[in-house]
Amino acid sequence: MSAHAAILPILIPFAAALLQLAGGGLSFQRRIGLAAALLGIIAAAWLVQLADGGAMLVYALGGWTAPFGIVLAVDRLAAAMSLLTALLAGAALLYATAGFDNRGRHFHPLFQLQIMGIQGAFLTGDLFNLFVFFEVMLLASYALLAHGGGLARTRAGLAYVVLNLAGSALFLIALGLLYGTLGTLNLADVALRLQTLEHNIALARLAGALLIAVFTLKAALLPLSFWLPHAYAAAGAPVAALFVIMTKVGIVAILRVQAVAFAPAAAMADLLAGWLVPLALATVLFAALGALAATRLRYFAAWLVLASAGTLLVAPAHAQADITAAALYYLFQSTFIGAAFFLLAELIAERRGNVADAIKPGPAFHAPWLALGFFLAAISAAGLPPFSGFLGKLMLLSVLREAVAGPAIWAVLLTAGFLIMAALARAGSRLFWRRKPDMLPPVTPAIAWQRSAAVLLLVAAGPLLALFARPVADYASRAAAQLHAPGAYINGVLGTDKHSITRETRP
Amino acid sequence: MEAVVAIAIGMLTACGVFLLLRARTFPVVLGLTLLSYGVNLFLFASGRLRLDAPPLIQAGAAYTDPLPQALVLTAIVIGFGMTAYLLMLALRALAESGDDHVDGRMKP
Amino acid sequence: MMRRILPRPALSAAIFLLWAALANAASPGMLLLGALLALALPFVTRPFWPDAPRLARPGTALRLAARVAVDIVVANWAVARRVAGPLARLEPAFVEVPLDLRDPFVATILASIVSLTPGTVSIDVDQERWVLSLHALDAPDPGALIREIKQRYEVPLKEIFAC
Amino acid sequence: MLTLAIEIGFALIGLAMALNLWRLVRGPDATDRVLALDTLTINAIALLVLFGIRAASSAYFEAALILAAMGFVGTMALCKYLLRGDLIE
């Protein structure tokens, strides 16, 4: 069975979606969904364990080996992202089963297919297959974004959809160019070909740049980041929570493409140099300003997601194992905390009547556990000790100390951290402390156990990832080391007789 | 022939991009349609142009590159799905805001 | 019994012929498959054609088909000449043909034939008055046209479908 | 002989399609444009058939068949739109 482990994180949600489509009422769909989420977590955890053996897990779909067939190529990074997705999805789904899933049609199958898309994007080793899973992921996200209805969602959805459709077109152009110059679509093979490319270098560079442009759109790099706050803030809380992983899909794609294919090739090595770090830093500052200016908590959460995306985008340009390792830890923790924020925002909003999540004085409400959860999440999000947010920042600052742009990166990350801390203090103070005595809080039922459990799981990630920082960071280091040793990746995917792949010259 | 196809691709892209930048949902959809024609042609062209050599295996025949064709097929179908979705979303925006502006703004 | 297996024999035949043509009558296997489809598809699609008329005179139908085929070529020649010739001499007209038949499907077939053949295009079948409206490219004598259509096509059609 | 006939055929069909295009641009009414589009489609079928004969390949046939079918449906949809606005009611 372990031979098939690599594909389970993709097939489990797919099968669950089929069952959910095939019949049963909402409660049946919930049961299936939660069971699939649990199975998905188990499968992904198993995958992490298998991948941590150090050897690539290569799964040749249809028995067709790379580069001819599509292969799933699972290394430590892919496995970790798979587990992260499964965990996040589990929490978001648990939250959604408390009633959000009933606010529109087909929530459950769409949710499972969204998981399938994200998992596929992380696990596949083929660039066109990556495109397909991007589309699976995106269409599901379009539909989930609209779930629950309302003009705000439609409005944000339009911008999100159109922009991503333009991105998909660009993705195809990039893939066309890549195939048209290298004659292959498998990432390992692309990497291999790039290393020995003699002519068509300019076109290959163009292809690489366009590919990166696509990924930066998903990762919300600054001039392409405006969609994110609107879309994430408009989405329903559990949907937004799941969306947090989607910027990471772009970031991990950049990391992987850069580490495996571009950095080792002389013609491509400078593709991210010079522009990515400044834009990433601008993104961080922009997000920090956005957080400062945010008037609603869910927007605030979205800005936090953007800030963490910008922070992470500092890493790929360096193509350095230690920086990647630190970035991975940061990625893990910022995903959970970002997601927690969206859920908390909704729970808080429900308790504040018409004021909802607006960051202004509202009715007094008594929810000490909610306040505590918000406080813990806020500490993590602001990068304050002792939780994972601080450790992530510490690790990044520490490894970026000697980077070329080190002082600038430090200055921006610290300044942004300061602004976010100030903004969070203000938001928390207004939401929880500043009360309008003449407003009575709405009568809200106790928080359903599914919702509390989901929030607890996500918020607990901050302390837990701090407590177990060493194993997580060590795993991240191993993953980064593996990522930045592309030879092993190429050998793993293509086998040792990779130079005997039959190629023919066309036209 | 390459130049002809390149001009066609450029033309479709330019028209698609121009329409994509309009302020109403309908031209945007139309622009995406044109753009995806251009993109599909481009993706197809990555296997180079070949006349009268369809990839249908017969003895002793010459074939064009089948892989980009398969990719374009996938791209066409996905593009169709996306267009359908966008149109439905545009209708929903129309129903909710009373206007067909891409920013979903309410009809004044 | 026969009716139950072959609710629409003509349709089944058409399907089989279509299949055979598509497959270039290639292999026995394909023809068998065509036969299966000829049996199955009318069943599957029966709800979509609940009130199909019965083909009473297949022979007459074939004869009519042959006549129409010839008429098409002749009509086209006429149209082609007029199109290429001087336009001033054309006398286009809207014409109404009162119908004797009362079946909508058969009326449709008549309208189709009329569109394909003598320099006319059907525009409307009025099911209240049972009148077929036409546009003629060049109709110096509308009365003759009406007579010709009724004689040449409507009468055989009424026979064929026994209506 | 056949080659020549095919070449002449191409030229005539090409001319026909140019005329269709002219009508398409010219209009004046939507019905004229739809009719021009429909005719263009049918002429394209002829073009495909000619290509098939020239290449001695039957691989063009399916395209011709589908083109005929799809051209028809497209025209129907446009007509229905012009008549009722609502295609499906």
Add this chain to the structure above:
Amino acid sequence: MSETSLLPLIVASAFIGCLIPALLARFGRGMGALGAAGVMAGCLALLAPLIPAVLAGEALVTAYAWLPGYGLDLAFRLDGLGLLFCLLILGIGLLVVLYAYYYLPGGHVRLPHPNPLPHPQGVSPPGLAAKPLNPARQAGEGANESLREISNHGDRLGRFYTLLLLFMAAMLGVVLSENLLLLVVFWEVTSISSFLLIAYKREQRESRIAARMALAVTGGGGLALLAGVLLLGHIAGSYELSVVLAEGERIREHSLYAPMLILILLGAFTKSAQFPFHFWLPNAMAAPTPVSAYLHSATMVKAGVFLLARLHPALAGSGLWFWLVSGVGAVTLVYAAYTAFHRYDLKGLLAYSTISHLGLITLLFGLDTPLSVVAGVFHIINHAIFKASLFMAAGIVDHECGTRDMRRVNGLFKFMPITATLAIVAAASMAGVPLLNGFLSKEMFFTETVGHPVFEEMRWLLPLFATLAGMLAVAYSSRFIHDVFFNGDPIDLPRQPHEPPRWMRAPVEVLVVLCLLVGIFPQWSVAPLLGAAAGAALQAPLPAFELAVWHGFNLPFVMSLVALAGGITLYALRKPLFALHDRLPSVHAHIAFERFYEGLTSLAHSIVNWLDNSSLQRYLALFIVFVLSLGGWAWLSGPPAVAAAAYQPADAAAFAALATLIVGALGATLLHRQRLTAIVFASVVGLVVALAFVRFSAPDLALTQLAVEVVTIVLLLLALHYLPQTTPAEDSGPRLARDAALAVGAGAGLGAASFAMMTSPFETISGFYLAQSLPGGGGANAVNVILVDFRGFDTLGEITVLAMVGLAAHALLDRLALTAPGRDSDGRPWARERHPLFLSMLMRPLLPLALAVSVFILLRGHNLPGGGFVAGLVTGVALVLQYLASGIDFAQPRLPRHKAKLLALGLLLAGGTGAASWLFGRPFLTSAHGHAALPLIGEIELASAMVFDLGVYVVVVTVVLMVLAQLGRLSRHGFPEKCGEAA
């Protein structure tokens, strides 16, 4: 268990102990206090066994790995300095717990309540019921609220102790850290917990602002400290103090020394409220007095000077250190003393005096002589003791009088003689009166100012300055004594003051006794601790010094006398001085901070809104600009392409097709405002593209393109029915020009790239597919075999996308109501006939025929152009025609109802064949194919991939139907007006 492992245990039990008061508080106020005290006592007990070794000069170090890869370890260190602080933290902490038990409201409630009227004792306030509210809700809510209020109070005291303990734990962590990064961790936790403590009275705006201000300053300083520590660790090669403290030489010579020092000092100065970062501290007095006594005198603000002492061996010894530290300390010392003198608020006076004393300590560390360090450490002790007692005394005054305004509070000696005596003694210590502890360290300071090596030229300057500072200290101390306890009678006090409860005064008594003990018997009481602490701070043998009350009649003693006399004179002249001061403009830090914050926020707001105007058009334009720039740079910076391949000659047909395509594309673009016309033109483009696919040997693509296009047109028309028929002319000229430029750029770019690509040779793997199509995939149509076999996984994903479009149709359009226009764009009413007879009649026989065609296309796809997609679309289109011809009422009931199930079936057929290969131990989607010989029929080729294709077929048909059904239903919800010309 070894002794050193007690260190982490102390910190851990402090952190875990935080929870105890919160848990115990529900059993009563006393239990909470008891719990807190218990935790502190427990920590002290754990500390006790270590004291002898530390006093003997040992440094106990222990370490556990936390994040070793990044130098962050749970490494603890207990040396003299740490011990001193531990004792201060725990000792004063215990006193504060006791004090707070009496100070914080219990029997009488002073806490404002969310409701406008405070209503003690769980009685529903009458004012609430008078409000015009929903009465039903009111009844339940009112009672509920008051219950909640009671429990709130219990909770709040529990919470108070919890936060206090949290703060204490963090403080212990700071002073016990061996690892500098760990120190930063605890450092920031003190900022966070003090934020919560300052905001304890969260209903008051001043409290909230003060808390945020404190967090901004100290937390921000913490970020600087983090940066500095990271640099320091980099320079020293380790974050362990044992290493860092021994590397002073190398550190000072490193090129990063200056930035590192500045960053670390930023951390220290902000925490210790040094000028110009001092402003948060007076505002933090919004906190309850126990908090002020603990945080703002004894502990947290001392963290900054602790850090100066801690890192002294590593950082000090440079000119930069001297000038920065002593300069900032000196300015703070005098400025704050001056300000303290002019305060009316009792706590304000104490706050500024605290700042001043912190300045003094900073100055001492800055002077950077061994003895000045000793003096600095000594003053830390002394200040903690007398200032804590003074804060508590001030709290008692506040508690008893209901105000701390010194203009109203007068002559309290009559009302509370014991408390007054205690406060007077403590204040005298603050003033530096002999026989009290404050005198000793101040005299050491004076001694150090005399003959400091740096000021060789102007040896009088430093002593003069010190004397001036001493005078100011005496002046405000005098004011504290005279203005509160004497100076006539109290004016209009809210309460009648008297002595506080016995045990509330006890902490003050203890501290004042300590003042005296240290002041009179320094050698006996404090010398061992001071020696150990100073030794740890210096990391060098202690200088010779003598702790004695009397050092003879020397210059420092003269300076003390001058300061005393001058200070009292100053106080005597207070009235003109105050009048002068009142004329100076005053700055209220919390207002300024809030203004600054609001300004920053609105600046952020305008920047964000300026960049992001919520316009999709801008997003897209930026995206295109970004792509063009990045792509252009990447391409042009590479070596120029070498076009090597022979071109395919273009024939007349190609040019004609190009011309047609351009007409179609330009027509659609230029006429896009007439939407229907644009659709017609766009269809021309689709037609040409399909023809091009045929021409370039891609029949499958042509089929798919044609089928997709017609469905797309149907969808566009369906949508256009509801959308406006024309696009308004709303784009400005510059906008159009910009978009045209972007369009031309994109078109030219992609066109050029495609030309370069097509004309250059490349090596491809695609020969494999052609070679393996028949033997490996069992099909002659290589494209189809790729789709269903070699790359079947893509196809699975693709039909998943399609399936979701179907689901989204339900999800998006369900219950959506759209009003269809009753007339077309030219204002005509629609035709009356809903379903043209001709069409509906003809479509009936056509359906089975079309189905036969689609089955044919499906079956042959594996070998010839066709396959599941095209077949599915043909079937879909045939069914679309049924909708078109006969309407939804006719078609819908005749089609399968459970479309979601059909989708599942299709996906299952495709995915299930994939999973079936598992049964044979093969990977997902492994296909099988073979020849079956059937009687009569002969040999036919079967491939499992055909089942996969069938799944594709089912999904495509279903999705087309789902989308159409939903779009077709829209008008149902619209107005009934739409019924043709009759209307």
Add this chain to the structure above:
Amino acid sequence: MSIVTEFTVSALILLGAVFALLGSVGLARLPDFFTRLHGPTKATTLGVGAMVLASALYFSATQPGFSLHEITVMVFLFITAPVTAHLLAKAALHRRGAKRREELK
């Protein structure tokens, strides 16, 4: 392929092309929509029909077995051409009639 076949095929091709062209000439040249409708409806349909027939003949002659599938295209065109014309005419009539009625109001 025999000369006779080749001639027949060539003739059918030319005939078809001429008819198709004439249909399109009509579409371009005739003065109003209803007269324009006739050309494509008949001439073009027949022209394409002739070409399809040529193809059937050609492939039947040059390749093993009959080539009948082209016939399906022809039959389809002949079935659909009247429907197209009918509905277009209906649409045109409606657009004029409705406009005229509007003007009268």
